[in-house]
Amino acid sequence: MNHPDRLGTSHGNLARPEAALTPTVSPVASFADLELPAEVLRTLTELGVREPFPIQAATLPNALAGRDVLGRGRTGSGKTLAFGLPLLARTAGRRAEPKQPLALILVPTRELAQQVAEALAPYADALRLRMATVVGGTSIGRQTAALRDGAEVVVATPGRLHDLIERRACHLGRVRITVLDEADQMCDMGFLPQVTEALDQVHRDGQRMLFSATLDHDVDQLVRRYLHDPVVHSVDPSAGAVTTMDHHVLVVHGPDRYAVTTEIAARDGRVLLFLDTKHAVDQLTRHLRASGVHAAALHSGKSQPQRTRTLAQFKTGQLTVLVATNVAARGLHVDDLDLVVNVDPPTDPKDYLHRAGRTARAGESGSVVTLVLSGQRREMSRLIAGAGIEPTITKVRSGEAELSRITGAKAPSGTPLDGGPAAPRAKNTNAPFRGLGTSKDASRGAGGKSRKANEARKLAEARKAARVRRGN
Template sequence: MKHLDDSGFADFDLPVEVLRTLSGLGVREPFPIQAATLPDALEGRDVLGRGRTGSGKTLAFGLPLLTRTAGRRAEPKQPLALVLVPTRELAQQVTQALAPYAEALRLRMATVVGGMSIGRQIAELREGAEVVVATPGRLHDLIERKACRLGRVRTTVLDEADQMCDMGFLPQVVDVLDQVHPDGQRMLFSATLDRDVDQLVSRYLHDPVVHSVDPSAGTVSTMEHHVLVVHGPDRYAVTTEIAARDGRVVLFLDTKHAVDQLTRHLRANGVHAGALHSGKSQPQRTRTLAQFKEGRISALVATNVAARGLHVDDLDLVVNVDPATDPKDYLHRAGRTARAGESGRVVTLVPGGRRREASQVLAEAGIEPTVTKVRSGEAELSRITGAKAPSGTPLDGGPAARPKNTNAPFRGLGTTKDPSRGGGGKSRKSGEARKLAEARKAALVRRNG
């Protein structure tokens, strides 16, 4: 039996049920953001927390929110506490992280996000939920349908407030904050405090206590940043070898189309890859994330939908196949690795002609990367990323893609206009693809006499 007083959390005014759950889950010592914010948050103070994702913010706001809600019972459609987050994935992650503590305190939680059955969410709210974790769009829809009323919400958390503003949710966030109990507690967590976030802070937080812990992904001492300068057409061969490494990797691209194409290519080469973007249904996205966390998928190919909130244990490599064009995007992509004190590497693939552009973005993000010229099949690429030759055995049937070391761009990914970028031009077919097309044509001619 573990002793509750052995835990670093025993110093805080937390219910014994919470301490017991922390101990049972092996959560022994608070992270810096938790140690800094818990006393003030438990007292009901408004809190402004600056901290990158992965610094332990969920328990920093979640434990006080649950503790201060415990013992109260929600009326139908009238939650008592609200956590507002920018993405469905983060909403589900927050719910999963807080569920054991909510259960210990006999609090009911509801997750309110788009892409899932709104009827089921309406039913959950009608039955009564003390704590709601929501994305702004779906919460707005439920309020419009009179399925949710916020007047009894006494504790409101805005997590990743800067991203909610970046995604255009500021009007919905303001609408929510205008409806919650005016004398309630507000906690706002954000990696940056730019103009829109500052507007929320000055308007809705009353005499907030400010805690800034580990504010930038770029300052993490356990994170290495690399720029790999690649010959344009070789970029996709380099990407495939990195994706075939031992261990998990997240690969970021700019568009849904490029994500799907690269995922198909990787799977055709024997890499256990999965695609994540906003064009996938929520059940698909949930299933892909679960497979990645369980290790059944080793390469997660994603748009920026995965750049915030995604937490995977032991993820030590993030690759920007398409370089980030905004410093904040870079830092949030980078924040998927080196989480909770672990080490990690962030690699950006840059064609020679785009070095200046990429360098400017990294400089604005406060990053001084190590710059290395690489080619597919080279030892230096393997040293930095763990890259290795893929098996070449297709996972989904059909022929394998052509050998890895060719200098032509992968079928469907490169263009005649600019082979270093996906889309925008006529696709070059490999010799193998042409032979396959000719064979099919000859077979059709023979069959038709």
């Protein structure tokens, strides 16, 4: 469905600065109906990509015609090919000079940059286009060398691209096609200055495309300043409206949340667990591995090689549990991931929708589970209303059949994966785990007695010893 004047989102409408002046091109039913190079059509067939997803069918004709595009499609809806195929097709046949790319794709995270590059690589190879991935956490020297050798297409995070521009290792004056993927997140993450810096340097008459799962007022200033007579497409429902996705809010007793999380993680099949902080992610991961659960952590404190290896192992099933901060909430695509758990509830509707978008992708089914305490229910109700979802709300405790029915939870094996002692079995008597982060007293998180009880015991033992000495 094409909206020529304004874009509907789950959080209101993005008002267009003016109505579209140029007639739009109608959506297509197949890739064969498009003026794509034969090499691209052949590669699509070889990869088993037969029919375009709605966002592709709607945007490809206009993007191939060189129009500026403003597109909203739910994560997993096929946005990468929606902007990638026209970018590659319109760049084909041209050759980049050293340090002067011809097309630029900006994304907010390293993982998304690598995922985009991997998705487009077969088509770029078929068209003999050279691609360079420019992200932080990896060798800037190698990236400088790749640009110096010549790369027609650059996939970059804004911070590292800024560094290369500062070093005069990259010049954007010949870039005629620019894509912002997850544009709203780049604004949210503070990348707006670097994004505008790049857009100010690309060819002023070039094509610009902005794509995201949500397009709201965060990107309005970019639209008004940099897009000329854009075609606006909103073709997919938000994550909350996807009919193949089930939403559950599980109300848990505070001291039992740790045990509930552990049993969910021990399920058969993969699960993605979201927490708020890096420390909480690391601490939960250590506990899960000590309990016999094949888990690994993903957050911004990990090196890029670690993050890349962890994602690869999770995608292949070597790891069954990925414990992550919001760094995994955007762009991450894992086939057949059917459960996402918000151990720490998200802070706003957009975060919820992006976390939820890691499951039920490309028509598959999945479930999103959020753990809340009784005192968090009112705040959670406001958040889910803003996200446009209607979850099933259930009170659960660890070890209960209802928890297993909803999530597949089961008791972990208890056999440590990394040596050392096994983790104590989490019980309902545990103290709250403080968002699965730190606890003021380690014995509390391990199911031991409270600090006051320990102090009382020590005092009693001291008094007993004193009485014995007096008796001697």
